[in-house]
Amino acid sequence: MTHENTDYVDILRTHGYRVTMPRMIVLDAVCAHEGHAAIADIQRLVYDMDPTIDRSTIYRALDVLVEVGLVVESDLGHPGKVYSIAGEANHHHLVCLQCGKVLSIRRDVIMGLKAQIHEAYGFDLQADHLTLNGLCRDCQSKKPPHSL
Amino acid sequence: MTHENTDYVDILRTHGYRVTMPRMIVLDAVCAHEGHAAIADIQRLVYDMDPTIDRSTIYRALDVLVEVGLVVESDLGHPGKVYSIAGEANHHHLVCLQCGKVLSIRRDVIMGLKAQIHEAYGFDLQADHLTLNGLCRDCQSKKPPHSL
DNA sequence: CAGCTTATTGCAAAAAGTCGCAATATCAGC
DNA sequence: GCTGATATTGCGACTTTTTGCAATAAGCTG
Numbered sequence: 001m002t003h004e005n006t007d008y009v010d011i012l013r014t015h016g017y018r019v020t021m022p023r024m025i026v027l028d029a030v031c032a033h034e035g036h037a038a039i040a041d042i043q044r045l046v047y048d049m050d051p052t053i054d055r056s057t058i059y060r061a062l063d064v065l066v067e068v069g070l071v072v073e074s075d076l077g078h079p080g081k082v083y084s085i086a087g088e089a090n091h092h093h094l095v096c097l098q099c100g101k102v103l104s105i106r107r108d109v110i111m112g113l114k115a116q117i118h119e120a121y122g123f124d125l126q127a128d129h130l131t132l133n134g135l136c137r138d139c140q141s142k143k144p145p146h147s148l
Numbered sequence: 149m150t151h152e153n154t155d156y157v158d159i160l161r162t163h164g165y166r167v168t169m170p171r172m173i174v175l176d177a178v179c180a181h182e183g184h185a186a187i188a189d190i191q192r193l194v195y196d197m198d199p200t201i202d203r204s205t206i207y208r209a210l211d212v213l214v215e216v217g218l219v220v221e222s223d224l225g226h227p228g229k230v231y232s233i234a235g236e237a238n239h240h241h242l243v244c245l246q247c248g249k250v251l252s253i254r255r256d257v258i259m260g261l262k263a264q265i266h267e268a269y270g271f272d273l274q275a276d277h278l279t280l281n282g283l284c285r286d287c288q289s290k291k292p293p294h295s296l
Numbered sequence: 297c298a299g300c301t302t303a304t305t306g307c308a309a310a311a312a313g314t315c316g317c318a319a320t321a322t323c324a325g326c
Numbered sequence: 327g328c329t330g331a332t333a334t335t336g337c338g339a340c341t342t343t344t345t346g347c348a349a350t351a352a353g354c355t356g
Binding site: 075094096103105109110112113116117120121122123124125126130132133134135136137140 | 253258265271272
Binding site: 013018019020021039055056059060079080 | 342343344345351352353
């Protein structure tokens with residue numbers, strides 16, 4: 001996935017951040033990885049492009065990229081977080097608490113909720129990339145329904 | 149001590165877990181702490197009750213308590229997760245990404261979403277305690293480019 | 297495009313979280 | 327109540343993530 005069409009330079013600047021080599025390389029790494037990239041994936045890709053970039057710099061770059069909305073961070077349950085490009089992140093995740101399976105659902109599924117919350121609380125839900133937990137179809141049938 | 153709620157013994161057993169001292173003490177610690185308890189809070193409270201309980205045991209106990217639904221885990225943005233008692237968690241959280249404010253919303257707000265997801269994907273959404281991010285009313289109007 | 301201001305980096309060290317394993321404690325069955 | 331099977335603990339070692347700080351580089355100004 002490329003991000004050539006995105007004005008990530010402007011996005012960083014308007015948020016008051018500087019455009020630096022490490023940040024662009026980290027962004028490239030997230031782009032280069034299909035689907036969800038774990039930290040280990042990103043670190044490896046970044047290292048291939050520039051071995052001098054430090055681990056801590058990668059963490060900090062990811063934080064910045066997430067904050068400005070270029071990258072999306074998800075906690076899928078298992079240790080460590082995963083990252084994906086915000087552009088292709090117009091979907092949300094259903095993570096099964098039992099088997100760990102990850103389903104992707106269409107973005108508009110939560111649009112009703114977003115509107116509802118905004119009306120009732122004046123809160124503008126960030127609807128980019130949510131992670132919702134529960135039980136997938138298979139695990140529901142395996143484990144008899146115990147009140148959750 | 150929350151002897152008022154004797155359900156936790158049954159709940160643990162029904163899920164195939166044993167009822168142990170460390171787990172009860174960790175549960176007590178989460179109970180004892182008003183609102184959201186950070187790991188550091190829990191560790192301190194647990195230590196006060198029993199200094200021999202290990203760090204790793206606390207982490208593992210929290211995992212179990214979260215899995216059986218007695219305790220609720222939230223990622224509020226800043227490093228580390230926070231925990232709260234599920235009993236008081238007939239609500240969900242809206243966390244402002246800008247100012248960190250935490251709003252509680254009523255549980256039934258997401259019931260429509262739950263039904264919708266179940267119909268479309270057969271996924272049983274765990275609707276106990278969601279943490280949703282976004283911008284609160286104040287920060288929407290302010291929207292300063294860069295700060296925390 | 298040189299100089300200035302300040303955000304950002306790399307490093308090193310600390311803190312937070314995870315994991316394997318022997319010892320221990322829970323609980324079912326007697 | 328004992329006893330045995332086994333889930334759980336505490337420990338230590340390990341990996342992952344965060345943080346403070348001096349050196350560096352980005353981006354403004356003229």
